[in-house]
Amino acid sequence: MTENILELHGISRTYSTRQGLFGRKVPVHAVDEVSLSLQPGQTLALVGESGSGKSTTGRIALGLELPNSGHVLFRGAELPPAHTSAWRRMRTHMQMIYQDPLAVLDRRLSILDQVREPLDIHDIGSASERNNKALAMLDAVGLNANYASSLPHQLSGGQRQRAVLARALIMQPALLVCDEPVSALDVSIQAQVVNLLMDLQKDLRLSLLFISHDLKVVRQVSQRIAVMYLGRIVEYGETNLLLSNPTHPYTKALVSAVPVAGRRTRERIILKGEPPNPADRPTGCAFHPRCPVVRPECVSVSPTFSTLPDGRSVACHAVDAAQPTKEVGI
Amino acid sequence: MADLVGTAPASAFPATSSSGALLTIEGLTVDFSGVRVLRGIDLTLSRGESLGIVGESGSGKSVTWLATLGLLPRTANVSGSVQLDGQEMLGVAASRLDRIRGGRVAMIFQDPSSALNPVIRIGKQVGEVLARHQGVSGANIRAETKRLFDLVGLPDAARRFDAYPHELSGGQNQRVMIAMALAGKPDVLVADEPTTALDATIQAQILDLLTTIRRETGMALVLISHDLGVVSETCERIMVMYGGRVVEAAPSDSIFANPQHPYTQGLLAALPPFDGALHRLIPIEGQVPEPANMPPGCPFAPRCAQRMTVCKETIPPLTQTEAGHFSACIAGAVTEARQSLKVHKSVLA
Ligand SMILES: Nc1ncnc2c1ncn2[C@@H]1O[C@H](COP(=O)(O)OP(=O)(O)OP(=O)(O)O)[C@@H](O)[C@H]1O
Ligand SMILES: Nc1ncnc2c1ncn2[C@@H]1O[C@H](COP(=O)(O)OP(=O)(O)OP(=O)(O)O)[C@@H](O)[C@H]1O
Ligand code: SF4
Ligand code: SF4
Ligand SMILES: [Mg+2]
Ligand SMILES: [Mg+2]
Numbered sequence: 233m234t235e236n237i238l239e240l241h242g243i244s245r246t247y248s249t250r251q252g253l254f255g256r257k258v259p260v261h262a263v264d265e266v267s268l269s270l271q272p273g274q275t276l277a278l279v280g281e282s283g284s285g286k287s288t289t290g291r292i293a294l295g296l297e298l299p300n301s302g303h304v305l306f307r308g309a310e311l312p313p314a315h316t317s318a319w320r321r322m323r324t325h326m327q328m329i330y331q332d333p334l335a336v337l338d339r340r341l342s343i344l345d346q347v348r349e350p351l352d353i354h355d356i357g358s359a360s361e362r363n364n365k366a367l368a369m370l371d372a373v374g375l376n377a378n379y380a381s382s383l384p385h386q387l388s389g390g391q392r393q394r395a396v397l398a399r400a401l402i403m404q405p406a407l408l409v410c411d412e413p414v415s416a417l418d419v420s421i422q423a424q425v426v427n428l429l430m431d432l433q434k435d436l437r438l439s440l441l442f443i444s445h446d447l448k449v450v451r452q453v454s455q456r457i458a459v460m461y462l463g464r465i466v467e468y469g470e471t472n473l474l475l476s477n478p479t480h481p482y483t484k485a486l487v488s489a490v491p492v493a494g495r496r497t498r499e500r501i502i503l504k505g506e507p508p509n510p511a512d513r514p515t516g517c518a519f520h521p522r523c524p525v526v527r528p529e530c531v532s533v534s535p536t537f538s539t540l541p542d543g544r545s546v547a548c549h550a551v552d553a554a555q556p557t558k559e560v561g562i
Numbered sequence: 563m564a565d566l567v568g569t570a571p572a573s574a575f576p577a578t579s580s581s582g583a584l585l586t587i588e589g590l591t592v593d594f595s596g597v598r599v600l601r602g603i604d605l606t607l608s609r610g611e612s613l614g615i616v617g618e619s620g621s622g623k624s625v626t627w628l629a630t631l632g633l634l635p636r637t638a639n640v641s642g643s644v645q646l647d648g649q650e651m652l653g654v655a656a657s658r659l660d661r662i663r664g665g666r667v668a669m670i671f672q673d674p675s676s677a678l679n680p681v682i683r684i685g686k687q688v689g690e691v692l693a694r695h696q697g698v699s700g701a702n703i704r705a706e707t708k709r710l711f712d713l714v715g716l717p718d719a720a721r722r723f724d725a726y727p728h729e730l731s732g733g734q735n736q737r738v739m740i741a742m743a744l745a746g747k748p749d750v751l752v753a754d755e756p757t758t759a760l761d762a763t764i765q766a767q768i769l770d771l772l773t774t775i776r777r778e779t780g781m782a783l784v785l786i787s788h789d790l791g792v793v794s795e796t797c798e799r800i801m802v803m804y805g806g807r808v809v810e811a812a813p814s815d816s817i818f819a820n821p822q823h824p825y826t827q828g829l830l831a832a833l834p835p836f837d838g839a840l841h842r843l844i845p846i847e848g849q850v851p852e853p854a855n856m857p858p859g860c861p862f863a864p865r866c867a868q869r870m871t872v873c874k875e876t877i878p879p880l881t882q883t884e885a886g887h888f889s890a891c892i893a894g895a896v897t898e899a900r901q902s903l904k905v906h907k908s909v910l911a
Contacts, residue, residue, distance in 0.1 A: 280761070281761050281763065281764075282733045282760060283733075388850075389619065415758075418618040418619050418788055419618075419788065419789075419790070419832045419833055420618060420828065420829065420832045420846040421845070422832070422843075423832040423833075423834075423843035423844060423845035424845040426834070426843055427842060427843050427845070430842075445761045445762060447762065447836070448833065448834040448835070449834055451835075451840070452834040452840060452843065475836075482763075485763050486761075486762050489762040489763050489766035490762055490791070490836055491762070491765070491766075491789060491791030491792045491795050492791050492795070492836050493790040493791045493794045493818055493830060493833055494794060494818035494819070500766060502766055502767055502770050503763050503766075503767060507715055507717050507764055508717065509717045509718055
């Protein structure tokens, strides 16, 4: 068993928001008792409803935001307090990539300068070594020397995302958190960036926490998936198992709703009822107002995790009830 | 119902006389400061029809419909013809256009934050459309607005009435936009990437809703998206745009089973599969050309694996390759495309 590069232990994060203009403050449980682990060189995908806490979880994993409770282990050690020099040193091994590359790049600096900047900041090597290293990294992400002096707006969307990747990778991080890295890109450019990420992962043994609502891309890049709903993980296991045979009713609906070009092979489950309001979390199982197979106990009792014979974890009363028969069948 | 789309010589497509045509666009071009970005669009839309528009960023999907609705800035030079029920819409007085927009033809914009007024409560914004286009008044406005909010799955509809746009998430604002567009009971709804900020389950709910409304009321739906999966599941007919032109147009089934234009084949091959074995993704080489540097012949020629010498000199017209299926490629559907299709199908499998 390899040691996990990243472990989240029971992390929770609550925001307080005001309802309406003069309303009282209401707590929003953005992330609620989430535990996850990631092995070196592997990709864990975080999927789920909009507002379910995926980005918040990603930020907590990097120490960009502190959990109200629970703790994060990176290579077996707790993260140092944010913005200390120990944290900054550790942060060079952990990088984040966001959806919008333009928001990350400085529009007045050349691509080469931006990719070299982390080396400058950490004062690594001589000036010419730094330049060469940055050029080599640009080359590795498929941007040739012609683009080195370009400004961000002179590049296409895919090229910009490549530049962001080069910048994130120049310090040779071990962990990359990608928050919707390809959602804003055209399919063709998306294919380039996905291929690139997978190549780099192989070459550099990168570990990826990959946040996305595109299950087709998730299927392509990840070994494991965690499905979130209103701040909690509802199903967690191997990608091919979850996508070919989802167990939790929300995962089932999510997988069935993936739009596919051409003929669809699966029956599509259209959820009824209101999407969840995180400030007014339903009692019991948070999915019960929309669940097609809701049972009486779901309204009051929050389901706990059970482990299926194939190794995945699911939090659902219906799955619990079906469990014994399943085991008999095996 | 025949000849729904075409940019071939007008004689081949008696567009105006085709029965049931609700909206007819002919030779629509748009120039921005002397640079042509839309290079001649022809299409006909019938009542109750659903048309999907796909293509990479910058191919002219949004500009086509902004021009149709007279919503481009003054700097845009628009020519051609847009007829709604036989009445010309290009160049008509703004006051008349205002009644048509939101009433007969409504648009859901790509960027919801730019289309909602940040200082007006969302219930009031929807109410205004109801009052102006449906003559709803008084207490009925509130009830009708709540019904629309429920329809688009906005959580907590009754209380949302008094919310400002900034108090809602991106996905929720997108649903307010959809409610607003539906408020005018339009004959044509143009939805520009209406579900990009939404997750798959809510996206499916919204697309399902639009389809139900279309079937029940005979509203025509134009769905713009860069997600081939989304249009494939929602639309009966698909138009692929590239470099400000239509390069392929066909019934949905036919375009996925038998894509004829090398660009369409490339778009489909680049999609990650959701069934079967994984394979390395296949991007289309090169980039979309800038409008100011459009290649002289076929706009796709610099990226096309099937390119021939003649492709660089002649702009291929949109021609019918089989019933209802049009493609703008000189190599044609017959010989070469068939071969690439075999490769392509094995890739998708
Ligand atoms: N800074 C903040 N202040 C208050 N509420 C917040 C803040 N950040 C996030 N939230 C709330 O926490 C919840 C989780 O948000 P988060 O951004 O993690 O969701 P997500 O799963 O990444 O969603 P999406 O798919 O839409 O990006 C949401 O209800 C959100 O409104
Ligand atoms: N107001 C404007 N002024 C100048 N050029 C414009 C303007 N609006 C659009 N364009 C140009 O027209 C072309 C077509 O743009 P359009 O917005 O229609 O693309 P699109 O297909 O909708 O792309 P996307 O998928 O990114 O939304 C692009 O090259 C764009 O840069
Ligand atoms: S616990 Fe109950 S409501 Fe929740 S997903 Fe399972 S069956 Fe549905
Ligand atoms: S006309 Fe020529 S370059 Fe254009 S798509 Fe067809 S084969 Fe390719
Ligand atoms: Mg997010
Ligand atoms: Mg657009």
